Amino acid sequence: MDERVAEYKRAIESIVLVAHDPVPAELLAQLLEEPTVMVEQWCEELAESYRTEGHGFELVNIAGGWRFQTAPDLTPYVERFLLHDQRARLSGAALETLAIVAYKQPISRGQIASIRGVDPDGVLRTLQARGYIDEVGRDSGPGQAILFGTTATFLEKLGLPSIDDLPPIAEFIPGAEVVEALEVGLRVTPLIEVSTGGADGAPSPEPGRATDDDTTP
């Protein structure tokens, strides 16, 4: 039994070595004619053994499959060999748009525009050209707007196993202090009323600013 497992692990190594893209555990399971759960366990064990043996490569679960990649601490050597920095950095606008698409997919251009407040056309084109997003369907509404979603390349770019591994969006909803700052900033109430609420009661020389620090909900 142990010998067979060793054989399967060797087979996994050989298949992943020749693959262009991450190999899904399901595909490995099909090729080995073994259950997917077992294959997943063997992959984990292989990955762990590479780590403990201190190899220069690692086996990782990324974008829905397993692949070989170089260990992160060896980047200087690999970059020196490849002679160029292959990393394509994304602008703030591109990252924000990508974030919206990732969490709200499928999403139309118009919906992105209304969240960002700017026309996302150019950014969408760049993200699509780089393969991070793609058209995933059409809106059923009258305009039949194109809907966008993220791709496997996006997951690879972020080093994530699947879209479910994105951090939960709830973690990013601004905290009470931010909401408060915005509310104060956009307060409708006339200034006269606002400035009378202070505990000290003394009229401040700059009424609009006085409430900034001590507004309590």
Add this chain to the structure above:
Amino acid sequence: MDERVAEYKRAIESIVLVAHDPVPAELLAQLLEEPTVMVEQWCEELAESYRTEGHGFELVNIAGGWRFQTAPDLTPYVERFLLHDQRARLSGAALETLAIVAYKQPISRGQIASIRGVDPDGVLRTLQARGYIDEVGRDSGPGQAILFGTTATFLEKLGLPSIDDLPPIAEFIPGAEVVEALEVGLRVTPLIEVSTGGADGAPSPEPGRATDDDTTP
């Protein structure tokens, strides 16, 4: 000392992992800044350790360099994978790149990059590995960029008698040089004094242009 050797071995593993061609020991020696004889010894030791640990891959010295390859006894698994891999179709990006080469040959990597807006390196290598395109010459310009063209295999696969039998594409599509000029134009600050209204309608030479031509390797 032993620790440094371990680090060098890891670096060798990482470099050879991403290399498309066998990596000469001399090149590894250069990258590690260590003597070639030492590098050769470390490669031998790595190869030996893979054998004794019974991995599914091996490190071999072939065609003047070191590379990873699958163990011979696992060939059935590898072949099964390659035959079953549903994803072995040309991606949209690859097809577009192939189309650009087909219609615009001979064409340099830099010219393709400026048309597609992304680095075509990986795609070109895939297309070349499949025998659909090949290097057909060198640019006469300062960079002597490699020029690509399609192969006989490409014509055969598409059932075309010759490259002249490709269906024509509309005249309005500008050549690569126009698209490139457009891109260059977008990168420079627009506050250039341009004399307008030449009677012949010829655009005046664009100052930013000259330096951008030699970005092709």
Add this chain to the structure above:
Amino acid sequence: MAVDALSTAPGTASSATSGTVVSTPVYEGPFDMLLQLILREQVDIYDINLSSIVDAYLAEIERMQLLDLDVATGFLLIAATLVELKARRLLPNPTDIDLDDEFALWEERDMLLARLLEAKTFKDVAQIFSQLAEDADLSFPRVVGPDERFGDVVPDMLEGTSVASLRNAAIRALTPKPVPVVDLFHVNPITTTVADAVAELLDELPRVGRITFRHLTSDLGDRIEVIIRFLAVLELYKQGAVEIDQPERFGDIEVIWSADEDFDTAAILIDAYDG
């Protein structure tokens, strides 16, 4: 190598001028500008006066050398809401308020608040994405594929690809993408001022009464001229000479002449864009 305009570092815009790269803070649209004004610089809405936003905006245009009309449209909308909020806060007598107007304004404010919060959320997510990508970029995947020993087994990747689909791919790849920027080969020094544009509008608007912003700017070649005219519309809105209506978000804006018969146009002209 093709360097696209988006590959600059987050939060900065690089403009290459004769070799030197100048980095300046960038507002990613009107929400972002407002967020930064309120949160980063910790200024209260009371301190945000219109002219300073307009100044910042013009400065931004000058730095970026690139402007999309939609950016301007979004900015105009938010500026309008801000002006209204500001006006309400400065109102001397709170009892003088029309309740319907008051609710409408609250609604607008809540909408703006909600959108700012949403914008802030994704801005923070973008930071995490940036970090994830940076970490992931440290590892290089093996994408070598099978060696020559498997040459016979590798399926033909062109199988199922027709000549027609290759032709279509060529058309897709070679058709230049529409680029929403100023025609850089015909940029002239900017000669018009906001005051000039206000004068033109004061001549035109009372005659036409109601006109879309698109129509109002259809004769203008340069985007910068469009922007200047839009700033002029904003100025007239501030002075209460026009009303602005936009039925659809990001749709065309209607400018409606709403001044009284005895509206003092001369006063506006003198006042226009003094700050």
